Amino acid sequence: MASPTSLPSSPPAGSAAGANIEPSDKPGRAKRLPREVRERQILDAAVTVFSQHGYHGASMDEVSEVAGISKPMIYAYLGSKEDLFSACIHREATCLLEAIVAGIHPGQPADVQLWHGLRSFFGFVGEHRESWRVLHRQSLAQGGPFTEELMSMRQRAITLVAAVLVRTGNDEGVGHAASRSGEALAAALVGAGESLADWWLDHPQESADLIAVRLMNLVWMGFGDLVEDRVWKPPAEPAEPAAQP
Amino acid sequence: MASPTSLPSSPPAGSAAGANIEPSDKPGRAKRLPREVRERQILDAAVTVFSQHGYHGASMDEVSEVAGISKPMIYAYLGSKEDLFSACIHREATCLLEAIVAGIHPGQPADVQLWHGLRSFFGFVGEHRESWRVLHRQSLAQGGPFTEELMSMRQRAITLVAAVLVRTGNDEGVGHAASRSGEALAAALVGAGESLADWWLDHPQESADLIAVRLMNLVWMGFGDLVEDRVWKPPAEPAEPAAQP
């Protein structure tokens, strides 16, 4: 049966684009390669398989087959299945954050920095859909120790965004209400970005830039309204909801 | 080990709140009950277990234990594990949609109808976190035939929202640009709601109404800006937005 994702399979984030060793069809022995290279191949394969079947659904046999290597190598290099999954999450999260940081140039106004950060983020997700799938969706679906790795990444992202917001704070970029609670705003923005990227997985026809512009609009204009106190209020009612955000 | 979700466990959506038969500690035979009741109990247990461990991670033995009944009963009444999971999704999706529909009163202005729909939605998710978790997160994590059930629900929700937007269309509620593409707007709103609810799973300290107000603000004011052509534009740049870095 065909894979449910019929998109052209983008490579996981850590794979070296240049030196791809095609495994010979010879069923016997694989060519000897240094450990470093094999580990990367194994992680690539693991990301692919995990993103398709989820943690429990994936089998180490399939990972080994996709990696073009036998199963004991995986255990020798990366440890148990749980370790392997953690390693995947860690590598992909690191790559993602590096990509975002690389896109931001300090000194520019806040909205420009934010725009570049968002473009980098969605660009990464677009080019490494498997990575994002395993990073966000699959690691969330397993409630276990994997979530911590993700939470750590999220926290680093929030700190990064908050720094962007606050550093250029008292300019015209962000109002005083925003700079007072930069962390909270950053959390909201990061959450929105994650969710939007997740939604994007199921609507791949949109372009990365379009997605980024949309979020930028929503956040920048939306928050602008909120700062200017242009809030929509619920109609007066017997049961009173909580006060404004 | 303790469950990762330390929240007070809310009952799944289909459970009858009143007639809860406590299974006697007698390890032997359970009290004879009509099939209808048992099926509901089994489904309740299944939602709980699936929401905690995911589809693959859950075991039929645990479901049977939580349901207070032996495993063959599950197979006799609900069929295979796959069937059971599908039944869960179907039941929860139906309950959710019914809750939303019940909250909407036609004839009111669009924003009020939307507001009530959102409140019903987030109210449901808040009271049945397990249901939402299995409905959205777990069914998305398994790419298989389960997604269809979810897509069907999403489509019904989009149609519902689009009807609300269009029916009250040429009033002051929604601009002409909106009523022209009500379906697309509805899709965006539903997607935003889903994502926000999913985000909410990980931030349970917020109240349902606060979440609903936030989304309402973002959507209503945000779309208002868009309709009035107040869009944020990316800065002029050497590299065109379409090209990749």
Place this chain on the structure above:
DNA sequence: CGACTTACCTACTCTGGAGTAAGGCTACGT
């Protein structure tokens, strides 16, 4: 009271898949 239906159970079978033991092959140093 039997006869019959329906709810319910214990105690299995069997397969998929995690993890391992034990040993071959290859490259490089000397």
Place this chain on the structure above:
DNA sequence: ACGTAGCCTTACTCCAGAGTAGGTAAGTCG
């Protein structure tokens, strides 16, 4: 050449968990 370090494999063990066979209690209708 020849040892040794490290890459790589076949061929297992073993267990969790899906699904079932076959039998027992408890109501219900004549």
